[in-house]
Structures are given as structure tokens and as C-alpha cells.
Amino acid sequence: MRRLLLLFFCLPIMAQAQVNQDSVMIKKMADEIMTNGKAYDLLRELTKKIGGRLAGSPQQQNAAIWGKRNMEAFQPDKVFMQPCKTPNWQRGGKDFAAVVGINGRATTQKLEVLALGNSLGSNGLVEADILAVANFEELEKRKDEVKGKIVYFNSEFDPTLVQTFRAYGAAGMYRRSGPSRAAKYGAVGVMIHSLSSAPDNAPHTGAMVYDEAQPKIPAVALGPTDAKALYALAKKITVRAQMQTYGFYLPDADENNVVAELKGTEHPEEIITIGGHLDSWDVNEGAHDDGAGVVHTMEVLRTMKALNYQPKHTIRFVLFANEENGGKGGAKYTELAKLNKEKHILALESDEGGFTPRAIAVSCTPEQLAYFQTWTPLLKPYGTEVTTGGGGADIGPLTGYDKSIIISSMIPDSQRYFDVHHAKTDVFENVNKRELLLGAVNIAAFIYLVDQHGVN
């Protein structure tokens, strides 16, 4: 009875002591990052000295070398490369589009455009009347009108969706499959409204995928202002347009995932992975997408070493080679994890920008979620809570070989992400230092808690 009573009273006390110890360690990491953090300076280097990093470009190869050199300087137990083949898409020239006729009257109004990533060149100037449709439903209804036309899809964001990733999810299918859906009915080109939330006219590129059964027609995204004006016009009257693009593929390129590792002291065979992707589109500096995730990853490593933290589990810090147009970096990481029979317990990706962190999202069972959510009071002082639904394109494949792996992600505030995502405006100047560093704080805190207490 006395022992039972003792146990009864001691358990909460022990738990409280653990919470206090966690709270102290998280505060130490936070202070280290907010005071001495290198993420912002590293991001300046990556964006300003290296620049845009499309897979296959010399910049992307330099970025991997830069990542390896910088992570080595933090002196983890090891740093290694994982060579992988990536697509090598080339924009090939300056994309062009213009309105050249309005109701039969000639005009010349240049449009702000970018060819969609993976799309092929137009082989010269394509000129045709516009068929403007709101969505795939209208395309299907009007399929008999498509032949010989340039189809415009009004893939504008729904502004009432508070989480902009939901608006992106809904509009994204027009970028990905719009070209082949229109080609099926004889379209000669496709234009879409940029997948953007910005009140500006910067066009946003991004990956599309051709249906191999259809003609591979050229496809561009229009700047938001031009897109809205074109749609308003083309819904009512005949608009004739020109477009010219130059996309083509070189043979696959040799790139590398860069992996740093801290060896676990208690469970070295159990791996926790965090990462972001090194590659970006060609038209910007890839500052938020995904320079932020890259430097978040490096900052957490730096901080753990600076505080001489010795993890119980092995922690991997991964800069993935290729996410944007092929996902070959994540695929290679998973392929090797499977080959080497590695046991991953949790992976976290940061690929939603360097904005103020709002949540750590975790894809797991309801019981596991309830367990992780007991950590929310420890994260809340730094701005986040644990929510459901995390993942990422680079770590997602891991669940394909081992369903028990928990995938998670840093969820920053989403309001500004699609203002700059895949547009020329995704540059270092649009990243805020404190917001970026706070992201690293919350990732470090969550990974520390996973390392200390496991995934239940």
C-alpha cells in the first residue's frame, strides 16, 4: 500500500520534472537559434551567391557541394552524398504570349507568361482564338468548340479558403493536367491563371505532366492581372492570341541528396529524418521554396551540435536533390533506406516556406496524435501546436515501404506563400529573419521531443 501510494504520488512529480527538463532544453535551443542562428545568413548565400537551382543546373550541383561543406563545418558524425538521376528540363528561351486580335480587330497586347515546367516548346509561334473556360466541367460541356483553339483555364484561387494550400490544391489540377485534358479535344495550346494569391502580375511556373496518349501542346501560366483581364474579355467576345515556348529535355542529370547524421546513443538503429529540398525553379532564387526548408534543416543540426546535444536516436538531416520536377531526391532516399533495411521512426519535412510557424502537423493514428499533442504546451510559447495531416513530397515515399513510419511537417502561416511560390518574387528579400528562425526553433523542439520520448 505504501509503495503503491508512493508510486501514485511520484508519477506525476516525475512527469512534471521531465516536462520542466524538456522546457529548459527547448528554451536553450530557442535562445541559441534566435541569438546565434545561421539560417538567415545561410539562406542569403544559397539564394544570392548560388541562385535558382533547377535540377540539372550547375547551380543545383553547386548547392549540394555548398550544403555538404556547410554541414561538415557543424561536425556531425558523418556527412554523405546519395547520388541520383534527375530530369533535366530546360526552359530553352524567353516564353512569349500576346493578345493579337479582339473581335477580329488587330491589336498587340503582350501578356506576362511563364511556360509550365516539363512542358515542351511550341515549335514556333502558335496563333489561335481563345476558348476560356471556368473549369474542367465547362471544358467537357464545350469540347466540340476546342479544336484548333488555345484553351484558357480560369484556375484562380478561391480567396475564401483561409488555408491557401487548400486553394492551391483545388486550382493545381489545371496546371498539372489541364494541357492534356485540352489536347484531347484538339486544343493547340493552353493558358492558365497562375496559381497565385498575389494582387500582382507575376506569372508562376510549376510542374505539369503530359498524358502520353495526347499531343504534347505548349502550356503557359499568365500573370494574375493579365489572366483576369483575358478571362473577362474572352468570356464575352472573340480573343485571338499568340504563344511561343521553348521547353525541352536534356539527358537526365547527376545530382545528390546531401545527408548529415548524428548517431543515436541509445537507439542508433532508429532513425529520425528531417529535411527540405535543394532544388527550385529556374525563374527565382527558391528562397521560400525551399531554401527555407534547407536552412531550417541545417540550423537544427547546427544548434544540436552547438549545445552538444547527443541524441538517443540517430537523427538525419537531409537536403533532397530534386522535388519540383520529378521527386527523384525523395525516391532515391527511400530506395536506399529500403535497400539498407533502415528503420525510420519519424520524418519531418519543411517545404511550406520560411514564414511564422503555426503548427507541426503529423500523419499518424488518433492515439499517436493524442500522444504528440501532449507536447503542445511545450511548443505553444514558440507559436505552434501539434495538429494532424503532415507530410511532404520528399518524405512521403518512405511510407510506401514501411507504413509504420510517421511523417510530419512544419506548417508556417500560409497567407504569403502563394504570392511568391514558383514566381520571380521568391527571393531572399521576401524572407523575414525572425520568422525563418522561429521555424527552426519549432522543428528543433519537436525533433528533440521525438528523440527523448519516442513516437509511442
Next chain:
Amino acid sequence: MRRLLLLFFCLPIMAQAQVNQDSVMIKKMADEIMTNGKAYDLLRELTKKIGGRLAGSPQQQNAAIWGKRNMEAFQPDKVFMQPCKTPNWQRGGKDFAAVVGINGRATTQKLEVLALGNSLGSNGLVEADILAVANFEELEKRKDEVKGKIVYFNSEFDPTLVQTFRAYGAAGMYRRSGPSRAAKYGAVGVMIHSLSSAPDNAPHTGAMVYDEAQPKIPAVALGPTDAKALYALAKKITVRAQMQTYGFYLPDADENNVVAELKGTEHPEEIITIGGHLDSWDVNEGAHDDGAGVVHTMEVLRTMKALNYQPKHTIRFVLFANEENGGKGGAKYTELAKLNKEKHILALESDEGGFTPRAIAVSCTPEQLAYFQTWTPLLKPYGTEVTTGGGGADIGPLTGYDKSIIISSMIPDSQRYFDVHHAKTDVFENVNKRELLLGAVNIAAFIYLVDQHGVN
């Protein structure tokens, strides 16, 4: 018994029905604001067509006329002015400072500076050695060294404070009372580290207050980069500096609070007030401080009228005339409320910028807070929760005449606010449309709930 049972079962159902009705109405308001919101366009007008609006300036008078005209266009029950006298401080010229000697060796290194608001001109060039101190404690310890010197206070933000308003609170006393604290011991001028979180060199002005018992010495804020460099140097070796400022006062100006009103249908005598302040400093467009609060206020009025919402209580939408250097707008509003024996039940201020909203903070009893927090589930989909501690410089005086008035505020994410606050960088381009509109959504939702359910 049957009636009791009926009551027992019906109460939760009725409560649920009310929650659903509230949820539907809040969604309607949110959709209206995110789709048709005018806050961003109004802010563009206020910042780009009118510009900086220091009390006493023609811009500030134009801003009041603009506010009245625009609120009248939304057709509330009435719009009226509350004339008030405000200070009329003039910067008077281009503030200057430079390092002119290092350890006795002549040099010329211009510093980025702004005179502090309310500070008086230097009457020509002041040249003296720098005494650099970390804080008031060090000033007191070294008071015998102060005479004839220019005192530099290292009022740098503590970067480890996650909420930047806490860092501002701690550093702010050097701007407000540093000059007179140093003058007391014979200083001839004061320089401070700008109250800034930005990794740039833009100086930040803001109000200081002279102690009438001390000489009124000139006072400037240095750009952060210059401030850090100067402090590093002056801690170790003798640094000689020059400064020249031109501040003076014109006779008090005639300004106006602008008040729009929706008359209550059930409790017309009970008033709910929301507001922001029209005035700004002279060196910027006052976009976040407090153009955002002004257009938040106007947007909530616009939305309630657009949805034909007829409030139970009287709702006031107030554009305060003068907050930055005197607080005369809020003082006048309270003076008239007292004079007219008005019964205010709650006031909300938006004066922390147009960033993504994180909370509605309320200063009230713990029981009232618990009551307001039952609304958090209704606000959470739009990004906020109800927390404790709200208020604002314009509405604070209300509690002086009636302690039962609950004061509250919109709490946006604070990471970027002090990058731009009182600096030349507080311009329209640094306001994000969606973030701004979401602020209006959450204010509208909270005020709607107060109006429907009272303050308990």
C-alpha cells in the same frame, strides 16, 4: 418532470443551434471580406494618395476628411467628427549625425539617424565624445563620466523574446526617458539603438518625453547596423561624434476623430467601439501603424452594411485623430463619452499592424475571459483564439471613467511589426492583402459575437 426533461434536452440543442447560426454568420462575413473586401484598396489610397500623417500636418487633416467621406459612402446611421486639439511637432530639417573621431584620429562616418519625436532641435552642431552604456544601471554607475558627453544607450531588442512587443516594452524606456535621464548628469545629446527587430540600417523614430526639470537635449535613434557598430567601438575606445537636429513645436493643431455609428436595435444605449488611429509619424506612410487599424475599422463597417446586419447594440467605428505623439484622439473620445454619460460595454483597438491575426486579447475578469473563450472554436477557423491582455492607447482612457468597460485588441503575428514600425519602411508595399483582410474578418467575427451575446 416532463417539462424539466424537455428543458434539459432542449437547452444544449438551442445552444448548438445558436452556435451554428453564429458560425454561418461569421462565414458570411469572412467570405464577404475575403472576396469583396475594400480594406486593401482603402489602405492604398490612405498611404499612397495621402501619405504620412503626423498630427498637425495637412495630410492628417486630409485623412480625416477622407475617412469621413469613405465611411459615409457605406451608409451607416450617422458619421460625425469630434474636433480635438493635438500637438504640432515639426521635425524641422534633415537630422544628422556622424562619427568624427576614433581614438583622437579624425574621420567622417555619417550615421543613419532620425530625431526622436517630441525632441527639440540641437541649436547647431553638437560635438562630443560618446559614452556608450548598455542600460540605465550602467548609466547610474558611470554618472560621473556623463558630463559633456553624448550618451549612447544600447536599446537593442532581446531577440529571444518570441513576442516582439515584450522586447519593445523592455527597450522602449530608453527612447521615452533616456534623453532626460542622461541630461540629468550633464549629457549634451543622446543616441539610442532604434527600437527595431530588422537586420537593416533604417532608423526608427517614435515619441520621447522630456522631464521638465532637466535640460532638453537633442536625441536621435540610430539605424540598427550603425548602432551595433558604434556600440562595439565605443565600448572599447574613444569615439567622437556630431549630431544636429531641428525639432520644434508649432501651436496646437485642430484635428478630428471620425466616428461612424450603427444604431442598436435592442440596446441602443449600450455602445461597442472599434477603432484605429489616423495619425502616423512623418517619415513613412503609416501603413501598418496604423493604416491597417483604420481600414480594419472601415472594413468591418462596410461588411456589416453589405450584409445588412442590424446590430442589437450601437456599434461605433472610430478613426482616432492622434495617438503617436500625445494621445489626444483617445482622450477626446473618452472626454465626450463621459460628458454625454455614454455607456460603453466593450472597446477594441487594432494598432499592432496588418499581419496575420493570431488572437483577440481581452482585458477583463477571469470569469469574463472564460466566457469569451467559449467563442474560440468560432474564431479558430479564421486563425485566432481569445486570450487575455488586450487594450490600446486610444481606448485605454475609457477605463479611467468607467472601470466596467472591457478593452480588447486585435493581436496579429508580431514578428515583422518592429521591422517597419516608425521607420521609412512602414509603407503599403509591406502590407500583405490576405493578412490585412483576415484581420478584419476576425475583428468582425468577435464584434458580432459581442453584439449578439453581450459581455456577460
